[in-house]
Amino acid sequence: xxxxxxxxxxxxxxxxxxxxxxTGTYSDVGGYNYVSWYQQHPGKAPKLxxxxxxxxxxxxxNRFSASKSGNxxxxxxxxxxxxxxxxxxxxxxxxxxxxxxxxxxxxTVL
Amino acid sequence: QVHLVQSGAEVKKPxxxxxxxxKPSGYTFINRHLxxxxxAPGQRLEWxxxxxxxxxxxxxxxxxxxxxxxxxxTSASTAYMELRSLTSEDTAVYYCARLSGYSHDFWxxxxxxxVSS
Numbered sequence: 001x002x003x004x005x006x007x008x009x010x011x012x013x014x015x016x017x018x019x020x021x022x023t024g025t026y027s028d029v030g031g032y033n034y035v036s037w038y039q040q041h042p043g044k045a046p047k048l049x050x051x052x053x054x055x056x057x058x059x060x061x062n063r064f065s066a067s068k069s070g071n072x073x074x075x076x077x078x079x080x081x082x083x084x085x086x087x088x089x090x091x092x093x094x095x096x097x098x099x100x101x102x103x104x105x106x107x108t109v110l
Numbered sequence: 111q112v113h114l115v116q117s118g119a120e121v122k123k124p125x126x127x128x129x130x131x132x133k134p135s136g137y138t139f140i141n142r143h144l145x146x147x148x149x150a151p152g153q154r155l156e157w158x159x160x161x162x163x164x165x166x167x168x169x170x171x172x173x174x175x176x177x178x179x180x181x182x183x184t185s186a187s188t189a190y191m192e193l194r195s196l197t198s199e200d201t202a203v204y205y206c207a208r209l210s211g212y213s214h215d216f217w218x219x220x221x222x223x224x225v226s227s
Contacts, residue, residue: 001171034212034213036212036214045217045219046207051213051215052212052213057215089155091155091213098169098171100157101157102154
């Protein structure tokens with residue numbers, strides 16, 4: 001199972017919005033509404049930010065939103081804050097009853 | 111509240127095996143699946159496999175070519191991940207994570223496994 005494709009890095013200034021893409025195939029992202037997004041700060045465990053394509057767990061800011069079109073999912077962070085600087089990973093359930101993660105995107109807040 | 115506590119760091123020689131434990135609390139152990147995910151230094155998250163803590167069923171990533179086994183001890187409410195025939199490429203932080211629906215809602219603190227001669 002190949003990793004889902006994410007841009008290696010994105011950046012934005014405080015207050016701006018950024019979008020991170022996550023591209024898979026019809027066997028994972030495109031075939032199921034089971035895409036998740038995780039935030040990971042250095043040396044920490046990942047934190048669930050989005051599940052089932054566009055749902056936010058309790059406690060996650062509504063500045064985080066997500067969507068999916070075809071084989072590509074997207075995470076948007078609005079009103080960028082310094083604390084948002086982290087690595088972001090997408091993940092999807094697959095047709096093999098396995099899971100696959102993306103390559104990760106480093107978000108830099110300028 | 112839910113917590114997943116993992117065993118401590120390990121240093122192993124090439125060719126050896128390692129077993130990492132994961133003990134959840136704050137929910138009924140047998141009611142949820144547990145997954146294992148690893149992250150080599152500076153690298154991406156890599157999914158390894160899952161365990162149905164209720165009946166012991168497992169599913170593994172083909173990337174590990176039969177080297178990984180996930181088990182559980184229901185009396186201890188603990189899950190285990192064993193990885194065999196270690197090489198330096200297996201040096202990584204290994205995480206257990208609880209599955210909720212189709213996403214991983216709670217994660218362990220991670221266990222660093224270092225493979226070095």
